[in-house]
Amino acid sequence: MNEQKPIPIEQQIASLPPLPITVANVLTVTNNPDSSANDLVKAILPDQTMCIAVLKIANSVLYGRPKKVSSLETAVVVLGFQEVQNIVLAKAAVQAFQPIFKTNKEAMAAFWDHSFTCGLAARIVGEHINLPSGQFFVAGLLHDIGKLAMLLAFDKRYDPSKWLSGISTMERQKEERQAFAISHEIVGSRLLQRWQFPDNLVTALQYHHTPGNAEKLQGYPLVIQLADFLAHMYTLPDRPNEQTLKAALTTYLPDFEKQWQMMHLPWEDITLEEWFAWLKVDRDNGSGILDILAL
Numbered sequence: 001m002n003e004q005k006p007i008p009i010e011q012q013i014a015s016l017p018p019l020p021i022t023v024a025n026v027l028t029v030t031n032n033p034d035s036s037a038n039d040l041v042k043a044i045l046p047d048q049t050m051c052i053a054v055l056k057i058a059n060s061v062l063y064g065r066p067k068k069v070s071s072l073e074t075a076v077v078v079l080g081f082q083e084v085q086n087i088v089l090a091k092a093a094v095q096a097f098q099p100i101f102k103t104n105k106e107a108m109a110a111f112w113d114h115s116f117t118c119g120l121a122a123r124i125v126g127e128h129i130n131l132p133s134g135q136f137f138v139a140g141l142l143h144d145i146g147k148l149a150m151l152l153a154f155d156k157r158y159d160p161s162k163w164l165s166g167i168s169t170m171e172r173q174k175e176e177r178q179a180f181a182i183s184h185e186i187v188g189s190r191l192l193q194r195w196q197f198p199d200n201l202v203t204a205l206q207y208h209h210t211p212g213n214a215e216k217l218q219g220y221p222l223v224i225q226l227a228d229f230l231a232h233m234y235t236l237p238d239r240p241n242e243q244t245l246k247a248a249l250t251t252y253l254p255d256f257e258k259q260w261q262m263m264h265l266p267w268e269d270i271t272l273e274e275w276f277a278w279l280k281v282d283r284d285n286g287s288g289i290l291d292i293l294a295l
């Protein structure tokens with residue numbers, strides 16, 4: 001009977017590998033308003049893999065620089081502190097789960113594809129509303145990362161083909177809690193807390209299916225909830241129009257519009273179809289980014 005007992009959350013999280021020291025160093029520098037670009041360069045320089053990732057992303061089509069960025073110093077200046085922090089957090093978190101990439105190839109590819117689309121959608125939504133949007137990409141990219149920790153912790157009991165993909169409807173969330181006595185949102189947020197990621201990312205993950213329950217920073221999970229929805233719609237064979245998108249939003253997230261308005265965010269002006277078109281452009285331009293993060 002013992003194996004039926006849920007593994008305590010602390011044990012699950014603690015069994016995951018810690019993030020490279022570069023992450024802590026970069027967070028220290030980026031959280032200090034007195035830091036210089038040189039301090040940030042020094043924090044990343046010892047980590048060859050991270051240097052290459054920052055440079056490659058600085059040169060990717062998504063960031064559309066007219067001139068090639070050839071040094072880390074220039075990359076830090078052109079991208080800015082926030083974007084460099086985003087790249088470092090995203091890469092470290094994606095890489096932490098490298099060991100399960102090979103064993104669950106197909107499910108993992110689909111998982112990261114959805115997560116990446118969600119990250120790009122979150123960035124687009126964030127840019128159009130009144131919230132500092134710097135970290136929306138990372139929040140979207142990592143929104144379901146708790147599922148990967150659960151895959152590791154619950155091993156054979158956690159079927160990746162069932163739990164890693166698909167829309168998290170209310171029924172499915174309930175089923176997940178019944179089966180594992182914990183939800184992927186809680187696991188994900190605890191994981192980010194352990195890694196000492198910024199508060200808005202922790203909140204975004206913890207409440208991405210229940211933004212109304214967040215005590216503070218409610219806008220962040222709300223944006224991720226919408227981005228998650230858009231990313232799921234993105235996989236439809238036919239491109240949906242405004243009416244189809246709004247109808248599907250009402251079906252899957254009946255409280256969404258009310259919560260959006262409670263946050264005093266503009267609803268009448270939002271055009272899901274337009275955001276969808278942006279998403280297509282960003283997906284095309286950012287096609288190589290996921291590989292850079294995963295390598």
Ligand SMILES: [Fe+2]
Pocket residue numbers: 143144168184185208209
């Ligand atoms: Fe989720």
Ligand SMILES: [Fe+2]
Pocket residue numbers: 114118143144228
């Ligand atoms: Fe999702």
